[in-house]
Amino acid sequence: MCKKRLLLIGASGFVGTRLTDRLKTKSNITIFDKQQSHFFQELTTIGDVRKQNQLNDVLQNKDTVVLLAAEHRDDVSPISLYYDVNVEGTRNVLQAMDRCGVKNIIFTSSVAVYGLNKENPNEEHEADPFNHYGKSKWQAEEVLREWLEADSANRSLTIIRPTVIFGERNRGNVFNLLKQIASGKFMMVGKGRNQKSMAYVGNVAAFIEYCIDTQEVGYRVFNYIDKPDFNMNELVAQVEKSLNKKLPAVRIPYWFGYLGGIGFDVLAKLTGKKFAVSSVRVKKFCATTQFDAKTVQSSGFKAPFTLAEGLHNTLHYEFIEEKNDTITFESE
Numbered sequence: 604m605c606k607k608r609l610l611l612i613g614a615s616g617f618v619g620t621r622l623t624d625r626l627k628t629k630s631n632i633t634i635f636d637k638q639q640s641h642f643f644q645e646l647t648t649i650g651d652v653r654k655q656n657q658l659n660d661v662l663q664n665k666d667t668v669v670l671l672a673a674e675h676r677d678d679v680s681p682i683s684l685y686y687d688v689n690v691e692g693t694r695n696v697l698q699a700m701d702r703c704g705v706k707n708i709i710f711t712s713s714v715a716v717y718g719l720n721k722e723n724p725n726e727e728h729e730a731d732p733f734n735h736y737g738k739s740k741w742q743a744e745e746v747l748r749e750w751l752e753a754d755s756a757n758r759s760l761t762i763i764r765p766t767v768i769f770g771e772r773n774r775g776n777v778f779n780l781l782k783q784i785a786s787g788k789f790m791m792v793g794k795g796r797n798q799k800s801m802a803y804v805g806n807v808a809a810f811i812e813y814c815i816d817t818q819e820v821g822y823r824v825f826n827y828i829d830k831p832d833f834n835m836n837e838l839v840a841q842v843e844k845s846l847n848k849k850l851p852a853v854r855i856p857y858w859f860g861y862l863g864g865i866g867f868d869v870l871a872k873l874t875g876k877k878f879a880v881s882s883v884r885v886k887k888f889c890a891t892t893q894f895d896a897k898t899v900q901s902s903g904f905k906a907p908f909t910l911a912e913g914l915h916n917t918l919h920y921e922f923i924e925e926k927n928d929t930i931t932f933e934s935e
Contacts, residue, residue, distance in 0.1 A: 606631045607815065610665045610705075612652060612696065613672025615640040617773050617932035618711070621808035622669070626815075635661050636672070641930045652692030658699035667707040667815060670696055675713075675736055676933065682735050689739035690746060697750045707759040708747070709814050714766045714800075714826060714894050716741040725895035726764070726824045751822055761814045763807075765827040766894050770804030770913065771920040772931050777801060778921065781914075784842045785922050790853045792860035795836035797891040800828040803913025806906040813904045828896040829910040835888075841911055845918040860885045 607630045614623055615636035623643050626632055634640055634647045635658075650657040652672050662668070674688045693710070700708065715737030717724045732738045744762055751760040769777035783789045806829055814823070833841065843850055864882035871878055908916070 608664060608666045609633070609669060609815070610635055610662060610667070611669045611671065612636070613670065615643075615647060616671065617770070618768065618804060618807055618811075619671050620932070621770070621804050622671075622811050625808050625812050630815075633661060633665070652695055653687055655695050655699065658695055659702055662699045662703040662705055665703065665705050667709065667818065668696060668700060668705060669709045669711075669811060669815070671711050673711075673736075673740070679735075685735040685739040686742070689736075690742045693743040693746050697746065706754075706757055707818050709761045709763065709811060709818070710743070710747055711811070712740045712744055712762050712764045713737065714764050716744065716764065717894070720890070723893045723895050724826075726826055726898055748822070755821070757820060759818050759820050760822050761818060762822075762824040763811065763814065763827055764825065764894075765802050765807055766800040766892075768802045768804055768807055770917055773804065773917075774931050774933060778917075780838075781842060781918060781921070784839055784850065785846055785918065787848075787850055789839070789850065790855055790860075791835065791839065792855055792885055793835075793857040793889040795839070795854070796834050797889055798832040798834045799838070799892050800832050800894045800896075801910065802827055802829050803906075803908055803910065803917075805908050805913060805916070809907050810899065810904055813902075817903075825899050825902070826894050826896050827899055828894050829906060829908075829913065830896050830900065831910070832893055833910060833914075838914075841914050842918060845915040846922060857885075857889050860889075 609626065609630045609632050611619055611623060611632060612635045613619060614634040615638045620642055623632060623634060632646050634643060635650050636647060637651055639649065640647045648661050650661060652658065670693065672692060674685050679685055716730045716732050717728055718731035718733045718737065721728065730741045732741050747760055747762065751758050767777060769775065807827055810827055839850060861882055864880055864885040867878045867880045868882050
């Protein structure tokens with residue numbers, strides 16, 4: 604059986620590293636990224652999705668593209684970079700695919716396309732992105748759908764919209780929350796019943812692999828969330844269980860926490876300093892953030908890890924195990 608020839612664009616990062624590790628023995632892989640892969644240097648071609656000629660070269664003799672590359676940080680400057688990379692970069696990839704006769708693409712988008720404060724949106728929910736990252740991801744999706752429609756009888760497009768992804772080596776919002784809880788300095792604001800959709804990197808990588816293995820002509824779109832969701836009380840309980848420690852049961856009312864956040868807002872404005880606490884962060888912490896995952900659940904995919912196992916693995920790696928290196932990844 605011939606190995607699939609895969610181009611993983613933007614795969615030197617958090618998700619791409621785990622995906623490459625899963626695929627390396629079963630596929631012929633090329634990583635195309637601005638940064639050298641820490642773990643798969645021999646598979647890496649340095650390049651930029653904004654450079655059409657580089658894409659033309661690297662896409663020769665490929666079967667499938669997995670497009671992970673994106674500008675995603677909150678502080679990207681200039682703002683136009685979101686659109687240059689996420690939208691025009693996607694367009695460049697598709698043009699290079701057409702030149703090289705590649706018909707299959709898997710694209711990682713984001714639940715950010717739905718916007719804030721939506722009630723458990725599924726894949727049919729209208730788009731309402733609130734920031735430039737979400738807007739650029741939605742525009743990229745539109746470009747991809749136009750490409751598919753131009754030759755829908757022969758092309759394959761899969762769009763995956765993950766929720767917040769966590770796991771070993773990641774330094775995103777979930778890590779910061781786990782670190783705070785594990786430190787014992789954590790205070791629960793509110794009743795802790797608000798639920799948070801999350802996704803473990805090991806499962807996200809496994810699902811992308813599943814999409815590669817099951818790709819077919821046409822269009823598929825999936826929210827990716829590891830279900831069932833944990834609420835904040837359950838998350839704290841999992842930290843206690845994984846680290847085998849009892850954390851202080853300090854709990855403050857939401858109204859008091861929010862007023863405290865406003866106080867830090869005023870202090871930040873007066874001093875020009877940034878503080879870990881703000882009214883916006885308190886509000887986000889206490890909000891329910893859930894997304895529907897029934898499409899993935901009915902697809903036949905079986906996640907290799909439960910959400911509890913993913914959290915346990917992350918907590919042990921970050922706070923118990925000895926490290927052989929200091930390599931970490933930004934949030935994606």
